[in-house]
Amino acid sequence: MSALPTENRFADPDAAYAAIVDAHEGLSEAESAAFDARLVLILANVIGDLAILRAAIEAARKR
Amino acid sequence: MAQANQTASMNTAPFPTRFAYARSEDQGAGREAHHPVVVIGAGPVGLALAIDLGQRGIPVVVLDDADRIGDGSRAICFAKKTLEIFDRLGVGKPMLERGITWNVGRVFHRDAELYAFDLLPETGHGMPAFINLPQFTVEAILVAKAKATPGVDLRWKNRVVGIDATSSGASVDIETPDGLYRINADYVVACDGARSPTRALMGLDFAGRVFEDRFLIADVRMIANTPTERWFWFDPPFHGGKSALLHRQPDDIWRIDLQLGWDADPEHEKRPEIVGPRIARMLGHDRFALEWVSIYTFQCRRLEQFCHGRVLFAGDAAHQVSPFGARGANSGIQDAENLAWKLAAVVKGDAKAALLSSYDVERGQAADENILNSSRATDFIAPRHAGAKRYREAVLNLAVDMPFARRMLNSGRLSTPTSYDTGLSTPDIDSWTTATRPGSPMPDAPVVRAGGESDFFLAMLPATACLVVFGPAPETPDDLAVLRVGTDIVDCEGLLAKRLDATPGSAFLLRPDHHLAARWRHPIHDQILAALDRLRGKA
Numbered sequence: 001m002s003a004l005p006t007e008n009r010f011a012d013p014d015a016a017y018a019a020i021v022d023a024h025e026g027l028s029e030a031e032s033a034a035f036d037a038r039l040v041l042i043l044a045n046v047i048g049d050l051a052i053l054r055a056a057i058e059a060a061r062k063r
Numbered sequence: 064m065a066q067a068n069q070t071a072s073m074n075t076a077p078f079p080t081r082f083a084y085a086r087s088e089d090q091g092a093g094r095e096a097h098h099p100v101v102v103i104g105a106g107p108v109g110l111a112l113a114i115d116l117g118q119r120g121i122p123v124v125v126l127d128d129a130d131r132i133g134d135g136s137r138a139i140c141f142a143k144k145t146l147e148i149f150d151r152l153g154v155g156k157p158m159l160e161r162g163i164t165w166n167v168g169r170v171f172h173r174d175a176e177l178y179a180f181d182l183l184p185e186t187g188h189g190m191p192a193f194i195n196l197p198q199f200t201v202e203a204i205l206v207a208k209a210k211a212t213p214g215v216d217l218r219w220k221n222r223v224v225g226i227d228a229t230s231s232g233a234s235v236d237i238e239t240p241d242g243l244y245r246i247n248a249d250y251v252v253a254c255d256g257a258r259s260p261t262r263a264l265m266g267l268d269f270a271g272r273v274f275e276d277r278f279l280i281a282d283v284r285m286i287a288n289t290p291t292e293r294w295f296w297f298d299p300p301f302h303g304g305k306s307a308l309l310h311r312q313p314d315d316i317w318r319i320d321l322q323l324g325w326d327a328d329p330e331h332e333k334r335p336e337i338v339g340p341r342i343a344r345m346l347g348h349d350r351f352a353l354e355w356v357s358i359y360t361f362q363c364r365r366l367e368q369f370c371h372g373r374v375l376f377a378g379d380a381a382h383q384v385s386p387f388g389a390r391g392a393n394s395g396i397q398d399a400e401n402l403a404w405k406l407a408a409v410v411k412g413d414a415k416a417a418l419l420s421s422y423d424v425e426r427g428q429a430a431d432e433n434i435l436n437s438s439r440a441t442d443f444i445a446p447r448h449a450g451a452k453r454y455r456e457a458v459l460n461l462a463v464d465m466p467f468a469r470r471m472l473n474s475g476r477l478s479t480p481t482s483y484d485t486g487l488s489t490p491d492i493d494s495w496t497t498a499t500r501p502g503s504p505m506p507d508a509p510v511v512r513a514g515g516e517s518d519f520f521l522a523m524l525p526a527t528a529c530l531v532v533f534g535p536a537p538e539t540p541d542d543l544a545v546l547r548v549g550t551d552i553v554d555c556e557g558l559l560a561k562r563l564d565a566t567p568g569s570a571f572l573l574r575p576d577h578h579l580a581a582r583w584r585h586p587i588h589d590q591i592l593a594a595l596d597r598l599r600g601k602a
Contacts, residue, residue, distance in 0.1 A: 037457035045467040 004055040078203035081131040084220035090244045098124045099410045101235055101248040103223050103261050107138070107198060108378030108395035109254035110205035114152050115403030117212035118526065121410050124246065125215065126237060128222035128260075132206070134355075137198040139310065139318055140389035143183070144480040144504055146190040147521050147577070148400045155190070157204050162194030163313050168293040170474055172459045174300050178469050179292075182477060187558045188507040189519030193477070195291075195312050198392060226251065226264050228374045250406060251374045254399070259380035265371060271364020272438065274385060276445040278359050279321040279332055283342060285351035286315055295474035297444075297459055301344040306444050306474075309345070316354060319345065320386075322445060329358035361385035361441060363434045369398075369423045377402060382430035384437035387444060387475035394433050397480060398426045404526070404575035408599065418600030421487050429481035436476040443473035480504040480578075487574070489581035489594040497564045505577050508559035510552040520559055523552055527575050528598060530591065533560060534567035538588040543595065574598060 010016045020039075024032045044053055089096035100116055102109045105127035116123045141149075141162065149155045166183045169176060182192035209215045224243070225236030233251045237244055253261035262269060289311065296307040308320035319342060323332055331337060338356050343349040365382035369375060378395030402422050408414035446452040461468035488501035499506055508520045529544040530536075539545055548554050548565070563571060563582075572581040572594050581594035 033453055034456060037453045038461060041454070041457050041461060041468065041471070042465070045465075 004052065004059055078207050080199060080203050082219045084130055084240055086241055087218055089246055090241055095245050095247050097247045098122065099249045100406065101126065101246065101251045103251065103253045104255035105217060106254060106256060107201055107205060107392055108399050110202065110209050111148065111152065111396050112252060112254060112377065112399035112403055113215045114205065114209050114212050115399060116407055117215040119403065119407035121407045122214040125217045126221040126223055127219055130219040132199045132202045134199060138392035139195045139197055139312055140193050141196055141201065142389060142393045142478040143190045143192055145393045145396045146194065148396055150522060151526060152208065154204050154208050158196060158201065159194060161200055161313055162196035163291050163311055164191040164194050165291045165293065166192045170472060171296040171299060173298055177462050187509045187556060189522055195310060197312055223260060226261060226374065228372050230372060233373050249373065249410060252402065253374065253376045253380045254378050255380050257379040257383045262380055265374065267366055269364050269366060271362055274361045274441050274445060275325040277323040277325060277327045277329060279323055280357050280359055281319045281338060281342060281353060282355040283317050283319060283351040284315055284354055285317060307345060332358055363438050365430045365434060369426060370419055375402065384433050385441045387440040388437050388477050390433040390437050390478045393478040394429055397429065400576045401426050414599045421485055421600060425483040425485050428483060432481050440473045440475045483578060487580060487598050489597055491582065493584040495564045497562065499563065499579060501579050501581060503579050505573060505579055506562040508554065508562055509556055510559065511555045513551055521577060524573060524577055528595065529573045531571040531573060533565045533569045537570060537586050537591065539591055
């Protein structure tokens with residue numbers, strides 16, 4: 001199991017959060033979900049590491 | 064509606080497709096005959112196995128319950144490795160002549176093309192990525208070859224109704240138009256298909272997964288200028304919300320595959336007045352004739368063990384996949400190739416029976432790989448829940464201009480041979496840069512024979528174990544075939560050395576099925592002997 005970085009890595013975390021949330025503005029539930037799916041796939045490819053991806057999925061699932 | 068005979072007569076001439084029952088001398092002989100190997104089922108797997116065994120000097124009786132090649136729309140895509148096996152068996156040429164060669168697939172989403180892929184993007188291979196050829200033509204060519212192979216005894220209308228396996232062999236009860244008879248065999252290989260009667264007679268569990276979707280598979284005859292490529296549509300305007308596949312076969316026959324959904328009524332969907340308009344919407348015209356129509360559900364499942372004492376299972380009798388990826392017939396023929404040399408060695412006494420357990424390990428690995436790939440493709444084509452649908456939509460959307468998403472888009476991962484993780488391989492001691500590793504199928508390359516003729520590397524290999532050496536040959540045992548690159552063959556474009564990462568002094572020990580067993584930069588005699596022992600199951 002890869003170590004999943006959970007400490008903040010952004011210089012401006014508020015801006016990162018706002019960027020994601022703002023992208024959903026004006027979207028319906030379905031559009032919002034479709035947007036997230038595209039974003040997750042793009043980010044997953046940027047990570048490009050199946051072990052880290054699985055660790056992230058596990059971390060999100062156990063909440 | 065289903066006029067498959069028409070197709071058969073078009074495609075198989077001059078290969079016969081109906082065969083007469085003939086009483087064998089084993090019937091009414093007063094005593095039960097004994098044979099080293101009995102193969103049950105004269106489909107592509109059983110026939111390929113019988114021809115291979117025959118060519119290795121092992122007499123084999125093939126039992127089939129029918130007296131003709133089954134019609135209908137079954138396998139059409141035969142992959143590179145399968146063609147290489149056919150070529151070794153001496154039927155590569157007629158298959159290639161009758162088949163339609165293709166390397167390119169295209170994927171469409173709604174009304175736009177997303178991208179195209181080439182399954183064989185490099186030159187210098189003797190065989191194409193795929194040919195399309197109806198299974199009954201393949202079987203007709205194999206039957207003709209089997210009949211011409213000394214030691215192969217094909218028995219039509221011989222239905223196996225009982226099997227009694229012991230630790231030293233098996234007795235097989237056979238029903239014929241002349242009544243029942245019984246033969247004994249050292250080994251029985253069941254190649255009798257997905258509904259294997261042998262499997263049922265032995266009470267073996269065939270566990271796996273059913274996909275809750277229905278697909279219409281139709282072969283239509285039409286004149287079309289569409290290129291010889293595999294075209295796959297997600298959610299096309301002519302078949303809203305579902306997938307569609309169009310693939311060319313020889314003689315103006317086209318394979319069409321339309322997803323219908325789990326709720327579709329198979330009897331209703333099969334009616335000509337329903338199928339006809341569906342296909343007309345897809346093609347944009349009605350200038351076609353229906354040759355064959357079937358409604359399928361798909362399953363992925365396997366026997367837990369392929370070897371049950373002296374009864375072995377191969378092909379669909381051992382494992383079943385969905386058709387996306389052409390992994391059914393191709394994996395079955397690769398089962399036959401894996402088993403043939405091992406069974407021949409065991410029957411001849413050159414290897415211990417334990418060698419056969421490597422068949423279970425290696426082809427079990429292949430079956431798992433095929434089931435995994437075909438399950439993933441089917442799940443992509445027929446997403447099972449809302450989240451899966453959403454992610455598929457995202458992949459289709461991103462694939463327009465993002466290469467990574469094209470790699471996730473799955474319209475079927477087409478059959479490639481398995482690199483075996485096996486005790487027959489000798490682990491590397493030197494370092495190599497290729498993806499080919501011990502257990503992998505050997506890559507092909509253009510070569511020039513000693514006589515000056517152009518040929519291909521794989522076509523030069525014997526059906527036995529063989530040491531391929533670059534530069535001066537090391538000392539080798541007398542019974543090992545040696546192919547010297549530079550002397551026996553010339554690596555005319557340097558591609559063989561490149562694809563193997565070979566340097567002067569390198570040697571590659573190949574299995575009889577042309578998978579790599581061992582490789583060295585500078586081998587010594589003892590290393591070669593040890594690797595050969597391993598390969599023969601003695602280590």
